[in-house]
Each structure stands twice: as C-alpha cells, then as structure tokens.
Amino acid sequence: MSTKSQYIIRSVSFALLADWTTTLTLIFGGCCSNALTLEQVISEYPRAGTLITFIQFLLISAHGLTKFVEFTPYPRLKQRQIPLSPYLLQVFLFYVLSMLNNAAFGYNIPMPVHIIFRSGGLVVSMLLGWLLLGRRYNITQVSSVLLVTAGVLLTTLSASHPKSPGTAARSTEGQSEVHVREYATGILFMTTALFLGGFLGIVQDRTYARYGRHRPAKAASNDPKGKLKSKADTTETWQESMFYLHFLSLPLFLFVRHDLVAQVSALNAGPAYTFVLPFPLPYAVKLPGPAQLALPAIYFPLLLNTVTQLLCVAGVNRLTARVSSLTVTLVLVVRKAVSLVISVMLFSATRRRDMDSREKRMLWTGALLVFIGTVGYSIGNGWKSQRKPEGKDKKQ
Numbered sequence: 001m002s003t004k005s006q007y008i009i010r011s012v013s014f015a016l017l018a019d020w021t022t023t024l025t026l027i028f029g030g031c032c033s034n035a036l037t038l039e040q041v042i043s044e045y046p047r048a049g050t051l052i053t054f055i056q057f058l059l060i061s062a063h064g065l066t067k068f069v070e071f072t073p074y075p076r077l078k079q080r081q082i083p084l085s086p087y088l089l090q091v092f093l094f095y096v097l098s099m100l101n102n103a104a105f106g107y108n109i110p111m112p113v114h115i116i117f118r119s120g121g122l123v124v125s126m127l128l129g130w131l132l133l134g135r136r137y138n139i140t141q142v143s144s145v146l147l148v149t150a151g152v153l154l155t156t157l158s159a160s161h162p163k164s165p166g167t168a169a170r171s172t173e174g175q176s177e178v179h180v181r182e183y184a185t186g187i188l189f190m191t192t193a194l195f196l197g198g199f200l201g202i203v204q205d206r207t208y209a210r211y212g213r214h215r216p217a218k219a220a221s222n223d224p225k226g227k228l229k230s231k232a233d234t235t236e237t238w239q240e241s242m243f244y245l246h247f248l249s250l251p252l253f254l255f256v257r258h259d260l261v262a263q264v265s266a267l268n269a270g271p272a273y274t275f276v277l278p279f280p281l282p283y284a285v286k287l288p289g290p291a292q293l294a295l296p297a298i299y300f301p302l303l304l305n306t307v308t309q310l311l312c313v314a315g316v317n318r319l320t321a322r323v324s325s326l327t328v329t330l331v332l333v334v335r336k337a338v339s340l341v342i343s344v345m346l347f348s349a350t351r352r353r354d355m356d357s358r359e360k361r362m363l364w365t366g367a368l369l370v371f372i373g374t375v376g377y378s379i380g381n382g383w384k385s386q387r388k389p390e391g392k393d394k395k396q
Contacts (some may be wrong), residue, residue: 021316023287026318028335029308030132030311031315031339033308035339036343041301041305042304047105048263049102049103050103051264052257053098056246056306056309057246058250059306059309059377060246061250067241068080074217081212082207082211086210088376089203090203094200098193101189102189102311104190106186107186108179110157115339116155121194123150124197138380143376145377145379147376148370148373148374151373155370156187159183160180199217201332208237212283229272242312269297271298275292275295316328
C-alpha cells in the first residue's frame with residue numbers, strides 16, 4: 001500500500017472517529033445531563049414544569065432565528081419546505097403534551113418512573129396505528145409491545161405508595177390518600193401526553209408524506225455556481241419542524257403567564273449565589289466595598305437544562321441521519337438505561353432507602369422489560385421492512 005493510500009485511509013478514519021465521538025458525546029453527554037439537571041430542578045421545585053417548558057421553547061426558538069428568519073430589510077420568515085397551516089395542529093399537540101409531561105413532576109412522579117413511563121409511547125403508537133391507520137404488526141412487534149406494557153405497569157406500581165421521611169408506617173391514611181390521588185393525577189397527565197404524542201406522530205407522518213422529509217435540491221441544479229443558495233437551503237426538514245413547533249408555541253404561554261410569574265417568584269425566593277464583580281454596577285457606585293451580584297442558585301441547573309436540551313436533540317438527529325432506525329433505537333435505549341441508573345443511584349438515594357425489596361424488584365424488572373420490548377419491536381420492524389421488497393419481487 002502506497003504512502004498516499006495510507007494517508008487517505010488514516011484521514012478518513014480520523015474523520016469518522018471524530019464524527020462518531022461528537023455524535024455519541026452529544027447523546028450521552030447532552031441527553032443524560034439534560035435528565036440530571038431536570039431532576040435537580042424538579043427535586044427542589046416540583047411545580048416549576050411550566051417555567052422549564054417555557055425556557056426550553058424560548059431557547060430553541062432563539063437558536064433557530066438566524067436560520068429561518070430574515071431580518072433585512074424587515075423581519076420575515078424565510079421560505080419553508082412545509083407551509084404554516086399544517087403546523088397549527090402540530091403546535092397545539094406539541095405544546096399540550098410538553099406542558100403535561102413537565103407538569104407531572106408536581107404530582108409525586110419520580111424521575112425513574114417518568115423516564116420509563118414515556119417509553120410507553122411505543123404502545124400508544126401501535127394502538128393508534130392499528131385503530132386509525134389499519135396497520136398490521138407481526139408477532140415479534142406485538143410480543144414486544146406487551147413486554148413494554150407490562151414493564152410500564154410494574155414501574156408505575158412501584159412508586160404508587162407514599163414514603164415519608166421515616167418509615168412507611170408513619171404515614172397516615174389521609175396522607176396516603178392524598179399521595180395516591182396526586183400520583184394518579186400525574187400518571188393521567190403522562191398518559192394523556194402519550195396519546196397526544198401518538199396523534200402528533202400520525203399528523204407528522206402525513207405531513208412529511210405530502211411535503212417530503214428532505215429539502216429538495218432544486219437550487220443546486222438551477223444555480224450551479226451556488227449564488228442563489230442561502231443558509232436556509234442547507235437545513236433539513238426536521239430542523240424546520242423543530243423550530244416552528246417551538247416558535248409558534250410561544251404565544252400560547254400567555255394563557256399560563258400567571259403560573260410563570262408565580263414560579264419565577266418561587267425560584268427568586270430560594271437560596272442565591274453572590275458574586276463579587278470586578279467593575280461597579282451603575283446603581284452600586286455609591287455603595288462602600290466591591291459591587292456584588294446575587295443570582296438564585298437554581299438558575300444554573302435551569303440554564304444547563306435548556307442548553308443540554310439543544311445538544312441532546314442535535315445528537316439524536318445526527319445519529320438518525322447516519323445509521324438505521326434499529327441502531328438509533330439501541331443507542332437511545334442504552335442512553336435511557338444510563339440516565340435511569342444515574343438517577344436512581346445519585347438523585348433518588350432517599351427514595352431508594354425508603355423502597356422495600358419488592359418495590360425495587362418491580363422498578364428494575366419493569367425497566368428491563370421496557371428496554372427488551374423496545375429493542376424487540378425495532379428488530380421486528382426491521383424484519384417487516386425486509387419482507388416487503390421480497391414480496392414485491394415474488395409478484396413481479
């Protein structure tokens with residue numbers, strides 16, 4: 001092998017290694033950090049779900065402004081792959097399910113249960129696909145969904161009993177009833193969000209089937225010199241969809257503005273970090289000593305949560321563009337398992353001590369069933385996709 005060939009192979013290998021390192025770092029670093037920072041916030045302020053949702057939507061919208069908004073000669077939206085009208089129903093569904101998922105934390109829903117329960121979207125997708133779209137599923141897919149269902153039920157029941165700071169026996173009947181009622185409300189919120197997510201998936205599939213999943217390369221063929229190609233032409237449809245789902249949802253937060261104000265006030269009333277500034281603030285010029293700035297301590301994990309949300313989404317979509325759906329599912333299952341283990345071992349130490357051996361077995365058995373069922377469904381879906389071309393060849 002010549003020296004030039006070795007150089008090319010080495011360069012390609014380093015490029016692939018760097019690309020995969022970036023993708024996996026975004027997924028495991030971004031998504032796991034997102035789950036951890038979210039748990040840190042809701043462990044101190046479980047009712048801050050509306051504020052968390054708003055900040056996430058605001059940051060993702062701001063991140064996409066330069067790609068999808070023209071500012072000269074006046075602010076206007078750039079040309080889209082998909083018209084605005086198909087987004088309206090998607091925006092409503094996405095806004096409501098996002099609010100419900102984050103609001104569930106205020107009803108005694110632990111993070112491990114939240115992680116595993118949301119995997120039940122597979123069950124809802126199959127059910128809606130069968131009822132509304134007439135889809136058929138093979139035995140592997142059906143069996144896998146039954147495993148996921150059993151796993152979600154076990155995990156849900158594992159945290160349904162109240163745990164007081166001491167022992168379970170100390171909790172009164174009244175406290176037990178309140179806990180069960182609140183827990184059931186949180187489960188209802190997440191169940192509703194699962195069905196809304198299933199409907200959203202169907203609406204998005206039909207939208208993509210009509211307008212396409214990828215931006216057509218018309219500009220490149222009509223403009224060989226690339227003079228007419230803009231930055232928006234290089235964006236994928238999923239990026240456009242992500243921006244508009246978040247951007248068009250922002251006006252809906254006017255309906256919950258009082259909740260936002262109350263949650264911001266609660267965060268501001270909490271512990272704060274004080275920083276000594278190297279320069280005087282305008283209002284502190286006449287004060288003796290160095291100028292100081294006090295910021296609520298919870299703002300830092302809240303900011304990290306919104307930033308890691310962007311990193312997580314970017315990593316998942318980078319992975320989707322490079323490998324098969326089965327590989328994507330496997331990687332995301334491993335990521336969820338890592339988040340679950342970290343959550344239980346670090347943030348749920350108190351709850352883990354309160355749980356008896358039976359509840360621990362239910363939690364981990366449920367998690368294992370959900371992960372096995374998710375992987376099994378993807379394998380069954382792969383077999384189904386492979387059989388379709390074979391059937392067409394036989395007919396021909």
